Amino acid sequence: MENITILWADDEIDLLKPQLMFLEKKGYEVITVTNGYDALEECDERNDIDVVFLDESMPGITGLETLSKIKAKRQHLPVVMITKNEAENVMEEALGAQITDYLIKPVNPNQILLTLKKIVDNKRLVREKTSSDYQQEFRQIFMEINSGLNYEEWVDIYRKIINWEIKLDESNSSGMWDILSDQKSEANAAFSKYIEKNYLSWIRDKDGPVMSNDLLRSKVFPKMDSDAPTILLLLDNLRYDQWRMLEPIFNEFYRTEEEDYFYSILPTSTQYSRNAIFAGLMPSEIEQYYPTWWKNDNDEGGKNLHEHDFLTELIGRTIRKELKFDYVKVTNANHAKQLNDNILNHLNNDFTVIVYNFIDMLSHARTEMEVLKELAGDEKAYRSLTRSWFRNSQLWEALQQAAEKGAQLFVTTDHGTIRVKTPSRVIGDRDTTTNLRYKVGKNLQYDRKDVLDVRDPKHAKLPRPNVSSTFIFAKEDKYFLYPNNYNYYNNYYRNTFQHGGISLEEIICPVVRMSPR
Incomplete structure (x- = not known):
């Protein structure tokens, strides 16, 4: 466990020695003070305080007054109110002043430990659990990506990957980000091959997923409410x-x-x-x-x-x-x-x-x-x-x-x-379109492995601006660049969000x- 520092303010701090010893044995550092003024002074002088335990009833300034002064200076510092007073108005005032938790005296060591776990260790525990769960599912997703999925199963895989991406983001599981990013790239490579293999037959035979041209007829009009x-x-x-x-x-x-x-x-x-x-x-x-x-x-x-x-x-x-x-x-x-x-x-x-x-x-x-x-x-x-x-x-x-x-x-x-990351060179005449993820033009020169090319646009039910027009669609995270000013545009467009090509996203x-x- 990383070093956690607790500031505990209580005018009867000598009576809390069993709790303090318990915390120190668990690896926590505890700073003790007997009044609100000293608590504020410690908060001013030290930046390493992770949580404050604050007695509600102290001589000088009360716990609630101390709380408001702490929050005025360090809004996000977690404060736990400890009180003998169960009066509703006291609790409401403390909650309104954004306490993180509260305990009723007498407090036992396990109550304190549970509160600390919730406040300080919660993010670490969530992060570790999320990383562990993703590691367990990583192999399952990997096997599914390479198992010959249909279009419904690809939707399920994409949703799984996005769910993990959001979970890892929310838990700050940075150690897993690179692994998930690589897996997402593998999924997009396999998905691009899947689209390359099936797209034109879907258009020809109408045996694929609901696509843009059927969206309203299939998904919206039948479910309108009269x-x-x-x-x-x-x-x-x-x-x-x-x-x-x-x-x-x-x-x-x-x-x-x-x-x-x-x-x-x-x-x-x-x-x-x-x-x-x-x-x-x-x-x-x-x-x-x-x-x-x-x-x-x-x-x-x-x-x-x-x-x-x-x-x-x-x-x-x-x-x-x-x-x-x-x-x-x-x-x-x-x-x-x-x-x-x-x-x-x-x-x-x-x-x-x-x-x-x-x-x-x-x-x-x-x-x-x-x-x-x-x-x-x-x-x-x-x-x-x-x-x-x-x-x-x-x-x-x-x-x-x-x-x-x-x-x-x-x-x-x-x-x-x-988000595009990998440039792919294209050569075309001056009438070639400028899009970064697809191109339409005559006599296009390109790297075949980077694209799905449709040499006869009518097979994809696309217009043909010219008798020799070809469409090419970038796979995965590729983006098309012309040879002239290549380095400038490479740096300019890398890591920008683009569309027009083939990816899960x-x-x-x-x-x-x-x-x-």
């Missing part, structure tokens, strides 16, 4: 791990009824996957049926300007009844305020779609802004930033109002992102159905 308004919230770029961070906040007002998934189509980018969601069609079908609404990568103009039109057409084809619905896209703070102001009006609809672009903007801003690279330097920080944004957002305010009015809520996304997307509490 007695209550339904909201579909699509958070652009929302990964499963970010959803796990947001779910406890949602659960304050909503109950999770069903946590499901779908697979994003390739490319895992807004232009392709989100248009497919709202059109209920693959990109080449959108181009065929709605040629004036579809734009290829290098065409001028916005690529997602007709989502409302696509949704109108899809509802008309699929539901075939009078459905009152609306579509709201939020891309800036003014839109967010308008949504919050108008949410009750939207609840007059049967169905309201809210597309919220914050997480997408966050990932792009993070690439551009050094300060955000610091704030969201890795997955843990990225999750934390997402949670902090949502907790304080106008969106969450609007959704609370919706819950109070009985609205059913679906939360989903169009694709996720992956980009392809396996949450779709969650919730009811108001």
Whole structure:
């Protein structure tokens, strides 16, 4: 056990010698004082105090007065109040002043030890238990990754890995992070091979998982409630791990009824996957049926300007009844305020779609802004930033109002992102697209092992901008770079969050159905 220092303030400290000897034998260092003034002086002079035991009734200044002065200077220092007085108002005042625990005199050594375990050793014990549990499951996950999984089993593996990632983060089990990171990389390598082997047959034979183009028909429309308004919230770029961070906040007002998934189509980018969601069609079908609404990568103009039109057409084809619905896209703070102001009006609809672009903007801003690279330097920080944004957002305010009015809520996304770490060289002509995780172009030169290449785009139901166009999709954590200015862009983009390619994080997307509490 690391050295733990206790400050114990009690005017009858001489009567506590058995407890003090017990603690010292257990390896704790105990500093004793007989009044509040001396306790405050010790707190001022020493930075190594880990916990304070504070008698409530002492001459001079009381334990409660001492407590408030300690907290004013060292807010996070754990304080245990020890009292003969079981009066409710004393306990309420102590709890209100943020005591960590309290004990009623006379205290026996085992009570003290249990309190210390809870306060000081709790994090260490959780960390050690979490690390031990992950070590035990590590081999099981490894065997499953290499056992020829189907698309449902890959979802289970991804969820397991994310669950461990969050547990290890929360317990600060830093010793296990590298091992889990390596296992996640192994999983993405195997998943990339799985997608390479199966993706085109899923598109051809329609025998794979529910994908972007079937999301609304399969997962949302059949579960709409005729007695209550339904909201579909699509958070652009929302990964499963970010959803796990947001779910406890949602659960304050909503109950999770069903946590499901779908697979994003390739490319895992807004232009392709989100248009497919709202059109209920693959990109080449959108181009065929709605040629004036579809734009290829290098065409001028916005690529997602007709989502409302696509949704109108899809509802008309699929539901075939009078459905009152609306579509709201939020891309800036003014839109967010308008949504919050108008949410009750939207609840007059049967169905309201809210597309919220914050997480997408966050990932792009993070690439551009050094300060955000610091704030969201890795997955843990990225999750934390997402949670902090949502907790304080106008969106969450609007959704609370919706819950109070009985609205059913679906939360989903169009694709996720992956933190890219490994550059892969590509050579193409000047019309080749600039995306880091996928490219469309003629006469592309690339490392075959780094990509899934689709030489005939119609096999993936993708448009063909040119008769000789090829699509390539980066596997795992690769990102595409041209040879010119290679080192500059290599350093600029490494460890940024990107999308468009093949990874568990980009392809396996949450779709969650919730009811108001």
